[in-house]
Amino acid sequence: MEHEIFMLNRIEFLLHLADNALIIGHRNSEWCAHGPALEQDIAISNIALDYIGQARNFYQHAAFLINELPHESSVFSIPATEDTLAYLRDASAFKNHLMTELPNGDWAFTTLRIFFFSSYQYFLYQQLIQHEDAQIAAIAEKSLKEVTYHLRWSSDWVIRLGDGTTESYQRMNTAINALWPYTQELFQENNFLQPTKNILAQIQTDWNEKIKNIFEEAGLHLPEKSVQYQGGTKGFHTEHLPIILTEMQLLQRVYPNCEW
Amino acid sequence: MEAAINDKVWSILAAIMDPEIPVLSIVDLGIVRSIELNNQQLTISITPTYSGCPAMDIISMQVKMSLLNAGFELPIIKQKLSPVWTTDWITNYGKQQLKAYGIAPPIGKSFDGAYLEDIIVPCPQCNSTNTLLISQFGSTSCKALFKCLDCMEPFDYFKCH
Numbered sequence: 001m002e003h004e005i006f007m008l009n010r011i012e013f014l015l016h017l018a019d020n021a022l023i024i025g026h027r028n029s030e031w032c033a034h035g036p037a038l039e040q041d042i043a044i045s046n047i048a049l050d051y052i053g054q055a056r057n058f059y060q061h062a063a064f065l066i067n068e069l070p071h072e073s074s075v076f077s078i079p080a081t082e083d084t085l086a087y088l089r090d091a092s093a094f095k096n097h098l099m100t101e102l103p104n105g106d107w108a109f110t111t112l113r114i115f116f117f118s119s120y121q122y123f124l125y126q127q128l129i130q131h132e133d134a135q136i137a138a139i140a141e142k143s144l145k146e147v148t149y150h151l152r153w154s155s156d157w158v159i160r161l162g163d164g165t166t167e168s169y170q171r172m173n174t175a176i177n178a179l180w181p182y183t184q185e186l187f188q189e190n191n192f193l194q195p196t197k198n199i200l201a202q203i204q205t206d207w208n209e210k211i212k213n214i215f216e217e218a219g220l221h222l223p224e225k226s227v228q229y230q231g232g233t234k235g236f237h238t239e240h241l242p243i244i245l246t247e248m249q250l251l252q253r254v255y256p257n258c259e260w
Numbered sequence: 261m262e263a264a265i266n267d268k269v270w271s272i273l274a275a276i277m278d279p280e281i282p283v284l285s286i287v288d289l290g291i292v293r294s295i296e297l298n299n300q301q302l303t304i305s306i307t308p309t310y311s312g313c314p315a316m317d318i319i320s321m322q323v324k325m326s327l328l329n330a331g332f333e334l335p336i337i338k339q340k341l342s343p344v345w346t347t348d349w350i351t352n353y354g355k356q357q358l359k360a361y362g363i364a365p366p367i368g369k370s371f372d373g374a375y376l377e378d379i380i381v382p383c384p385q386c387n388s389t390n391t392l393l394i395s396q397f398g399s400t401s402c403k404a405l406f407k408c409l410d411c412m413e414p415f416d417y418f419k420c421h
Binding site for chain 1: 308310311312313314341342344345346376394395396397398399400401405419421
């Protein structure tokens with residue numbers, strides 16, 4: 001029994017990592033063909049592709065572990081695959097951070113979100129490389145290389161807009177005020193993150209330092225006090241997630257098992 | 261495994277080209293990790309370049325088709341994430357092929373800390389070092405976009421990874 005709870009927590013952790021990557025990947029993919037310039041359109045579409053790839057890797061591993069569970073203890077439909085996990089779970093089963101599901105807003109909001117989130121992933125994956133589950137460690141090592149590029153690219157944009165024109169500075173400030181209330185959830189503990197408890201504090205320290213440095217270079221300031229939202233990892237989402245899922249899952253919901 | 265079969269499989273794989281870069285074989289790209297034969301069952305392990313690279317599914321399919329055509333039983337294709345693929349695994353011949361095709365090959369070692377802005381990438385057309393980074397992201401996940409300030413041609417750079 002103890003082992004099963006341990007495995008269920010690990011599966012939830014994997015789903016959390018996968019959901020984060022899938023949802024922010026989907027949001028970024030909405031920019032495809034709408035980017036402000038061709039090169040940036042290509043950049044954000046590439047980043048979206050990396051995220052979807054990371055999501056696939058985590059879902060595949062989660063599916064493998066789910067299918068290994070004793071049948072009577074499984075709360076998942078079996079056999080699970082990367083597709084059933086992405087396309088056949090309801091919003092309340094998703095464990096992504098709220099930040100990832102917010103609508104794209106303008107370019108400042110989008111690039112600032114990638115900056116906040118890829119900073120978080122950058123430090124998280126560095127820790128997960130040490131994970132006792134060899135497959136999680138391998139995915140983290142692979143993903144870290146990609147995230148390094150995402151972080152450089154988004155840092156550049158935060159600096160460029162923060163240190164740019166009056167309008168770009170204002171837009172970046174508006175984005176900071178809108179996104180900051182969703183940042184502390186990244187470091188919130190919960191059951192399935194329990195084994196990572198100690199690393200979360202370290203990630204938060206590294207993250208704060210990174211944000212501070214880039215903001216300084218960009219001439220931007222952190223909001224002094226702000227309300228903080230949470231709940232995503234427990235399945236309590238904003239109204240925006242069901243809307244994404246409705247679109248993303250439509251085909252499988254309307255034509256179950258459809259393939260092309 | 262018999263050396264003859266081993267050689268044969270490697271030579272079949274060496275004729276399979278990356279679908280996005282048709283001059284670079286998957287062996288020169290460095291993604292073929294191992295070939296195993298167990299009771300007639302061939303297992304090929306390949307390592308994805310980028311997590312979301314759509315070419316991986318096509319490559320797996322091509323490996324299956326080529327081996328079937330050569331008279332092997334349906335092979336098992338395993339995707340192996342660890343150790344992680346890096347551009348260091350591209351062979352020297354592969355790098356020459358890239359350059360001849362118009363893609364600047366990766367410079368330096370994988371993630372030696374150099375920023376794309378800080379490295380000098382010679383133009384694959386005219387060899388000028390007077391080049392400029394346009395975007396860290398290019399037409400596929402593995403490339404960045406540069407332009408040459410002498411011959412004025414844009415070109416892809418296979419970025420270190």
